[in-house]
Amino acid sequence: MTLTLHRSPTVLVLRALGLGDLLAGVPALRGVRRAFPGHRILLALPPGLTEAALATGAVDAVFPAEAPGRAVPSLTHWAGPPPDVAIDLHGNGPESRDALAALHPRRLLAHACPDGPPWQAQAHERDRWCAFLHAYGIPADPLDLRLPEPDTPSPVPGAVVVHPGAASGSRRWPGERYAAVVRCLRAAGHHVVLTGGPGEEALVRSVAERSGLPAGDVLAGGLPYGELSALVAGASLVLSGDTGPAHLAVAHGTPSVTLFGPVSPRLWGPPPSRRHLALWKPGPPGDPHGPTPDARLLRIRSGEVAAACLTLLRPVRDGAPDARPEVARVH
Secondary structure (H helix, E strand, O other): OOOOOOOOOOEEEEEEOHHHHHHHEEEHHHHHHOOOOEEEEEEEHHHHHHHHHHHOOOOOOEEEOOOOOOOOOOOOOOOOOOOEEEEEOOOOOOOHHHHHHOOOEEEEEEEOOOOOOOOOOOOHHHHHHHHHHHHOOOOOOOOOOOOOOOOOOOOOOOOEEEOOOOOOOHHHHHHHHHHHHHHHHHHHOOOOEOOOOOOOOHHHHHHHHHHHOHHHHOOOOOOOOHHHHHHHHHEEEEEOOHHHHHHHHHOOOOOOEEEEEOOOHHOOOOOOOOEEEEEEOOOOOOOOOOOOOOOHHHHHHHHHHHHHHHHHOOOOOOOOOOOOOOOOOOO
């Protein structure tokens, strides 16, 4: 596929990853937008994320680029003159730098460039990329991550959204435990809906059957981004693992309980907020792309998760200030 480019100055940003990665990169993308106000900002990422990328307000268009897993995609279908600026927000290795360098941009910003800043392996994802831009003289605020309200209303306003899936098995808490939490929330009078991405139909169906959830409350198969965004924005709570809907809840300010396993919330979790609880059992880091549930994730019990959800769902009485912890890491 070839994208016809405009003649205005262009900035090409490479971050061809998933929804959660896109949302974690919003603060950096907005820094780029402010730094190049007269440029056309194009974001290289999978075309299925086009609607989500444009909803950030930080980019003008998407340059379709994807590769299996988290590999660096080819950018050779770029058409027209070289980009004025190319920015590597994809990774720290030479592969992503070289993919952009092959387009002969007038200026290239990348960790792997000789003038690039050192890679901060233990930094939070939002902080890392904002610090990267700062090193090149581009201010960016890691907390500049909120999305505007969706144009369409939620299909199930006020529901508790439970998303049991994840892109890798190591971040997928067992379905039977999700089902136990769903039963608890329903017993407390909350309306629960299940969501799942493409290929997760069997998992979502299993959780629904174990929890007695009616078919009308099962939204499997991967909702279009606009519908998913509206659902999350209008939810009373989002429960999930460390995956896209968790980042979407943070972007919309929706209360969330997120279950962390192989990777600490210090690296990928929500910013400090009374609206978000990150459950995590400390230990050596695991493989975030492994095939089986991480040992730290399996140490989180259903009762802990249900209690965290009910804590966030409890109304504040008599106008008293919310005294919940900023980010709870359950040990």
